[in-house]
Structure formats: structure tokens, C-alpha cells
Amino acid sequence: KSQIPFGTRASSHPNPLARKLFEVAEAKKSNVTVSADVTTTKELLDLADRLGPYIAVIKTHIDILSDFSNETITGLKALSEKHNFLIFEDRKFIDIGNTVQKQYHEGALRISEWSHIINCAILPGEGIVEALAQTAQAPDFPYGSDRGLLILAEMTSKGSLATGDYTSASVDYARKYQSFVLGFVSTRALTDVPASVSANENEDFVVFTTGVNLSSKGDKLGQQYQTPQSAIGRGADFIIAGRGIYAAADPVEAAKQYQQQGWAAYLDRVGGSQ
Numbered sequence: 001k002s003q004i005p006f007g008t009r010a011s012s013h014p015n016p017l018a019r020k021l022f023e024v025a026e027a028k029k030s031n032v033t034v035s036a037d038v039t040t041t042k043e044l045l046d047l048a049d050r051l052g053p054y055i056a057v058i059k060t061h062i063d064i065l066s067d068f069s070n071e072t073i074t075g076l077k078a079l080s081e082k083h084n085f086l087i088f089e090d091r092k093f094i095d096i097g098n099t100v101q102k103q104y105h106e107g108a109l110r111i112s113e114w115s116h117i118i119n120c121a122i123l124p125g126e127g128i129v130e131a132l133a134q135t136a137q138a139p140d141f142p143y144g145s146d147r148g149l150l151i152l153a154e155m156t157s158k159g160s161l162a163t164g165d166y167t168s169a170s171v172d173y174a175r176k177y178q179s180f181v182l183g184f185v186s187t188r189a190l191t192d193v194p195a196s197v198s199a200n201e202n203e204d205f206v207v208f209t210t211g212v213n214l215s216s217k218g219d220k221l222g223q224q225y226q227t228p229q230s231a232i233g234r235g236a237d238f239i240i241a242g243r244g245i246y247a248a249a250d251p252v253e254a255a256k257q258y259q260q261q262g263w264a265a266y267l268d269r270v271g272g273s274q
């Protein structure tokens, strides 16, 4: 896990989107990603506007909206500017290269147009990472270096098969496609602590951890939770909370609580006080 402050990682990181991510987190003193798993555009935009000030990233499952439209995209983009947060579409691409390129950059959901961060699983092999990188790094790709990929290296569901060699292969592919891969969705840091800031320039993966909840240990369908403190202690740079925030009696208060606890745990890890 990284004990280097976000500000330093922002200034030394080779990937422009990773720099932006760390800058946003520093500016807002938030390492919270809210997983806005609601099913209408109104609810999604309403949550994004109310929680916007307290989060660094909003994570969407755009295909669960019953009324996805152009308005969803314009609304999300406007709120991302207004509140200075990044958008992460949790599409978990998992197919042959030719298919994922179309799912990402064409098709009804127009993911490349509005989502800064996407993720994929490596079940199909290295080619999925290569294909997504190829699309996003093509000379005529309209969104330049403002896009990045997280590899889903582990899962929080009970009995997950994303372990061992599978998780190690995720790290190998991340290293190989470092110019597009920002890091991982995993329950812990998967690479060693960089020895110094200069060593850090060569490899500094960002860790997003799902399955974060302050008041629950899991759900009836096998989800398994840890607390913000535990996740960050194990190496999460960004904590992802869904129901812990949006299903709380007061989602704004909950977002503030995750922000405070998440940031305190981060400061603890990097040994700072701000």
C-alpha cells in the first residue's frame, strides 16, 4: 500500500487521469466513490448533485437505468464539472476485444463519451486490456488522455473465483498496459509499496475498493463488507460505497461520514495531518 500522499502522487504520476484523480481527492479532501445504483435518471442526477461536494468519483451502472437518454449523459457531465468529480462506469467489460471495443466506444450507452474511468475483467485474457487501450489511445479518439481503465482483480462476493493466479495476471496486464491502466478494483493493495517517489514514477497503481459499509457486514446475496478504515488500511486509495450511502436515511449525512472517516484513515496511512 502507498504511504505517499495524494498530492505527491499527483505530481509524479505519468498518467494524466491518475493525476487528475489525486488532485480532485486532495482538493475535496475526499477519497469516496459513491456507487449510485439507482434506477432512474432523476434519482441518479439528484444523488450526484446532492452528494457531489463530498465525493471524488461517482460510480454508475448505466444499464440499470430504466430511462437512460441523452439527458442522462448531459446531466452527469454537467454535474461532474459543477462539483469536480470524475465518472466511473462500472461496466465490467468481459468479452473478446472486437466486442468490448464496440461496447465501449459505440452502441446505445456511449460510455466513452461520458465516463472517465471504466473497468474490465481479465477472464478473456490479455486481449481485452489491449483492445480497450487501443480504442482509447487511437489518434482519432476524441477524449484524449482523459480516460483510464481499472482491472477488476478481485471481487467482494462470497466464493469469488478472482483470486490467486487470476489476481496476479491482473497485475501483470496492468504493468504491461500502464499507459491506460490506472490500477485495480480490489480489496487491498496488490503491488508493493514504492520505495520512493522516484521509484513511484514508474509504477503507482490506484486501488479502488468496493464492498465498503460502516454499518453492515454483508447482504443476503453474498456481498461482503469491510469498513473504510479496514479497506484503507489494506491499501485502498478510494473507497466505494453504494447502499451504505444512497440507501441511508440521509444520504448527504452518510456521504459526509464516509468522507470524514475515509480521509482520516488515509491521513493516518500516509502519516499526515491536514
Ligand code: UP6
Binding pocket: 035, 037, 061, 090, 154, 155, 156, 157, 185, 210, 211, 212, 213, 223, 240, 241, 242, 243, 244
Ligand atoms: N461491486 C462490488 N463488488 C465487486 C465489484 N463491484 O460490490 O467485487 C460493485 C457492485 C455495486 C457496488 O456492482 O455497484 O460495487 C457495491 O454496492 P454496495 O455498496 O451497495 O454493496
